[in-house]
Amino acid sequence: MSEASETIARQVRNAVRETVSARRIQGAAGGGWTEKGIDQILFRGSHDIMRPLASYPSSVVHALMPSVVRFMLQAFLEIDATEAAVAGGEGWLPTVENVKALPEGNPSLRARTRNAL
DSSP states (O other): OOHHHHHHHHHHHHHHHHHHHHHHHHHHTTSOOOHHHHHHHHHHHHHHHHGGGTTSOHHHHHHHHHHHHHHHHHHHHHHHHHSOOBTTBSSOOOOHHHHHTSOTTOHHHHHHHHHHO
């Protein structure tokens, strides 16, 4: 991997870690999940992910997107692998019961999850 791609990979992984950390902090605060809060976390995370690509022409950015997605998934898998197991097994699964329990404030998540069932 070239120095430039290593830099992009590192920045993308850091952005994913910071996004997951922000989600955990918001969840631990006990205020519940709001659509606005989730949108703010995702906006900051996506901005941080795209920042390393800002100096490249759009054609290069488009060509790099599969690698960026791979870096994001790799970072998420690394976080998931080092996280302590959730009591009861696999954590949140998109079962019918869990989808029904989603807050009404996030209809897009509810619809996407329902469609995946």
